[in-house]
Amino acid sequence: MTVDLSGGGNLLRVDNLRVGFGHRKAPKPVVNGVSFSLTGGKCLAIVGESGSGKSVTARTLVGLTGGRSHVTADRLEFNGRSVLGLGDRQWRGLRGKEIGFILQDALVSLDQLRPVGAEIAEALRLHGWGTRAERREKVIDLLTQVGVPNPELRARQLPHELSGGLRQRALIASAIALDPSLIIADEPTTALDVTVQAQVLDLLDETKRRGKALILISHDLAVVARMADEVAVMRGGEIVEHGDADDVLYRPRHEYTQALLDAIPSTHSKGTKLSHTSRPALTIKPRSAARGPVIKADGLVKRYHGPDGITRTVVEDVSFELNAGETLGVVGESGSGKTTTARIVLALADPEEGQVLLNGEPWTAASPKARRGRRRQITVVYQDPLSSFDPRWSVRSIVADALPRDSYPSAALRGERVRELLGQVGLEEEHLDRRPLQLSGGQRQRVAIARALAPEPSVIVCDEPVSALDVSIQAQVLDLLTDLQSELGLSYLFISHDLGVIHHMSDRVLVMKDGRVVESGTADAVFHQPREEYTRQLLAALPRLDRSESLTTDHGRLL
Amino acid sequence: MSTAAPAEVARTPRRPGYRAVQRYGLRILGAIGVLWAAATFTFFVQALLPGDRAALILNLETGQNIHRSARELAPINSEYGFSNPIVVQYLHYLGGLVRGDLGTSYQMHQPVTTIIGAQVTPTIVLTVASLLFAWLIALVLTVATTKRVRFVSAIGSGFETITAGLPQYWFGVILLVVLAIDLRIFPVQGGTSAAGLVLPALTLGVPLAGFIGQVTRDEFEKVLDQPFITSARARGMGDLEVRLRHALRHAVLPAITLSGWALGALFSGAVITEAVFARPGLGNVLVTGANTRDIPIVSGIVMLVAFVYVLANLLVDLAYSLVDPRMRTS
Numbered sequence: 061m062t063v064d065l066s067g068g069g070n071l072l073r074v075d076n077l078r079v080g081f082g083h084r085k086a087p088k089p090v091v092n093g094v095s096f097s098l099t100g101g102k103c104l105a106i107v108g109e110s111g112s113g114k115s116v117t118a119r120t121l122v123g124l125t126g127g128r129s130h131v132t133a134d135r136l137e138f139n140g141r142s143v144l145g146l147g148d149r150q151w152r153g154l155r156g157k158e159i160g161f162i163l164q165d166a167l168v169s170l171d172q173l174r175p176v177g178a179e180i181a182e183a184l185r186l187h188g189w190g191t192r193a194e195r196r197e198k199v200i201d202l203l204t205q206v207g208v209p210n211p212e213l214r215a216r217q218l219p220h221e222l223s224g225g226l227r228q229r230a231l232i233a234s235a236i237a238l239d240p241s242l243i244i245a246d247e248p249t250t251a252l253d254v255t256v257q258a259q260v261l262d263l264l265d266e267t268k269r270r271g272k273a274l275i276l277i278s279h280d281l282a283v284v285a286r287m288a289d290e291v292a293v294m295r296g297g298e299i300v301e302h303g304d305a306d307d308v309l310y311r312p313r314h315e316y317t318q319a320l321l322d323a324i325p326s327t328h329s330k331g332t333k334l335s336h337t338s339r340p341a342l343t344i345k346p347r348s349a350a351r352g353p354v355i356k357a358d359g360l361v362k363r364y365h366g367p368d369g370i371t372r373t374v375v376e377d378v379s380f381e382l383n384a385g386e387t388l389g390v391v392g393e394s395g396s397g398k399t400t401t402a403r404i405v406l407a408l409a410d411p412e413e414g415q416v417l418l419n420g421e422p423w424t425a426a427s428p429k430a431r432r433g434r435r436r437q438i439t440v441v442y443q444d445p446l447s448s449f450d451p452r453w454s455v456r457s458i459v460a461d462a463l464p465r466d467s468y469p470s471a472a473l474r475g476e477r478v479r480e481l482l483g484q485v486g487l488e489e490e491h492l493d494r495r496p497l498q499l500s501g502g503q504r505q506r507v508a509i510a511r512a513l514a515p516e517p518s519v520i521v522c523d524e525p526v527s528a529l530d531v532s533i534q535a536q537v538l539d540l541l542t543d544l545q546s547e548l549g550l551s552y553l554f555i556s557h558d559l560g561v562i563h564h565m566s567d568r569v570l571v572m573k574d575g576r577v578v579e580s581g582t583a584d585a586v587f588h589q590p591r592e593e594y595t596r597q598l599l600a601a602l603p604r605l606d607r608s609e610s611l612t613t614d615h616g617r618l619l
Numbered sequence: 620m621s622t623a624a625p626a627e628v629a630r631t632p633r634r635p636g637y638r639a640v641q642r643y644g645l646r647i648l649g650a651i652g653v654l655w656a657a658a659t660f661t662f663f664v665q666a667l668l669p670g671d672r673a674a675l676i677l678n679l680e681t682g683q684n685i686h687r688s689a690r691e692l693a694p695i696n697s698e699y700g701f702s703n704p705i706v707v708q709y710l711h712y713l714g715g716l717v718r719g720d721l722g723t724s725y726q727m728h729q730p731v732t733t734i735i736g737a738q739v740t741p742t743i744v745l746t747v748a749s750l751l752f753a754w755l756i757a758l759v760l761t762v763a764t765t766k767r768v769r770f771v772s773a774i775g776s777g778f779e780t781i782t783a784g785l786p787q788y789w790f791g792v793i794l795l796v797v798l799a800i801d802l803r804i805f806p807v808q809g810g811t812s813a814a815g816l817v818l819p820a821l822t823l824g825v826p827l828a829g830f831i832g833q834v835t836r837d838e839f840e841k842v843l844d845q846p847f848i849t850s851a852r853a854r855g856m857g858d859l860e861v862r863l864r865h866a867l868r869h870a871v872l873p874a875i876t877l878s879g880w881a882l883g884a885l886f887s888g889a890v891i892t893e894a895v896f897a898r899p900g901l902g903n904v905l906v907t908g909a910n911t912r913d914i915p916i917v918s919g920i921v922m923l924v925a926f927v928y929v930l931a932n933l934l935v936d937l938a939y940s941l942v943d944p945r946m947r948t949s
Binding site: 119122124127148149152153154155156157160161163164165168169170171172173174175179182183186187218220231234235 | 768845846847849850851852853854855856857858865868869942943944945
């Protein structure tokens, strides 16, 4: 722990930081009077939703806010030295050497045209470290240090040839190459599966234990709970609550922190509203399984034949039933075959073996023509509605387009029905003529749901419907889906990699791995008494924020 | 290691070079197909154009333009094989192409390959020099002016817009009048000397530079916003190095694709430029051939241009996989 103590023991001191963008005379403020300090061996987490100013705050600390920004502060000190108004050359001396910066999603944060080893060596070369041969050796050392197996081979490979977890480790290796005393990680695990996320967090924890200071930017409070000593909650460019991690996460004082915490779907949230702003719960109709399964999938198999002569089985012998008014959750890591299963259920991909029955009749085995008439019985909501909307269409035409012509023959009838659907999903008259790009992420997902409801389906396939949304918006959308289900008696096939979301939404759960269903059962059984080792691993890897238990344990942070 | 890989059930092992051979084999087959189509087209244009070819040849030889009797035409018909069925003529033509025989000029009575061969070098030199100039100008301009303060970026993109729209013959004349005649920096008639190459190559290269620059600038702007650029800066890399080492490689990919088309277009554009600068080359051959309806010469040049296009696109594929290593590994 070699920390310069001249800054009053603080490696980093930030007082009244303000960052604005745009014209010098009237900059649009993004960060509004933020103050914090940090010492070596500690982790400060800055949490907040998109637009809260947390990423801009992080970039200010490496001087990378961009040319059109205005940074002011009463004090902005690193290692006892003011970095306010540093020139580019001086900043370059700090970046990578004293301060390491890790961005999310290494696939786009590493240069795709260069081997990962070259990217790591670059961090060394820029600060004049060693000779070319020494650097080559050091790269291998670093990759070994961050737990990349077979480092000699990996160093020569391109980012896309590595799995998400290995890529993220390589990116971390490039950021910690010169052992900087401050590491800033901006959403370092957001694109990763839970088991990989756990490994990457361990790695960051390791650097913290070696006495490095860590600033973790995240929207995920569970990740924060695992890592942080201190938490600062940002909203609208300001820190609304700041304190010891346990205090902020388990005894929040600010209502916004409370709302963020309540919005997290988890074991205890089932059957309750996640969002404070959602409509009050409607009287829940008793769900009946009397109508029999709406979807019956039997022994589904799907293989892909690559051009290299390799056959990959992506779905292998998958069978399940989805009953009327029920939610069946499908959970698994990337590559587990959950999305392919959804595509087969939607009859967008043909199974090689097995078949799906929809409302008791052959569905995947029917002819395309026969299917067309019954398409309206099953609809879909995707993760990113923006790419499934024509950006030139208005909300009105997007929803009206999904209405069956024979039920709504006239424009007047369709117009009335579109208004009714938008009302159901909580959108207003004013949204009718907006384009997708003029809507927020949550509003877009509501339009996608309205479109899915338009043909009055009995089943909606939800493929990661909330994965791209902030936690409070996610809460509103999940509440909406729950309300619609009890109002309309819909069945959901609900796909997500997020175990909390799956547990919150599902009556029954399928756990998939490598194309197979490894475990299935009621949500409570799968989550509380998992039978399979893989399910246990998934649950163990999940960073948790379990407030009911925190009161009884001295530390509160599980894992 | 930890992300779930899809289960692999069957793997047919193949020799490592197999896919490369398969890929390049298909490309070359495609290229041959394109050349065959061009040959077929030029042959039937020759054979089916209105007017009797034998009469044309005889009129060219004698410098007259009168109606000829069948008896006069008979020896020419048999010499050139015009009396054979068209299929036989077509196969004969294709056979000649395979042996590298493009026929005999009606006017000069020399093999077309000899005539083209004597004049092709200056044209190739001009074409390649123009392409190099174009890339040099475009790269310097985009690296220097993309995403700078508004004033500088506007100069760069303004230059590109204006030059991309310049008509070559007009621009060539302006260059000639200003730099050669008024300022006497370059020779008016440079022949094949290096100094004489500059103005013709600029005439062709500057408009193309504007074009390549526009495409590269668009891409450059997008790339500079990518997270991996921020990563590089966060390692302590300076702006110029970020542009040269990281951004440029990504930004040139669309322009490389464009260069295949550009190389072919430059080859045809060289004709006009050679006329303006009185430069030796295929331009003169083509102009004379077209004026005298010397069809074998014209079709020979058409075949050569087709060949240049095909070759240029194969080169583009090669260059692309050199710049983008993902093409080699995936």
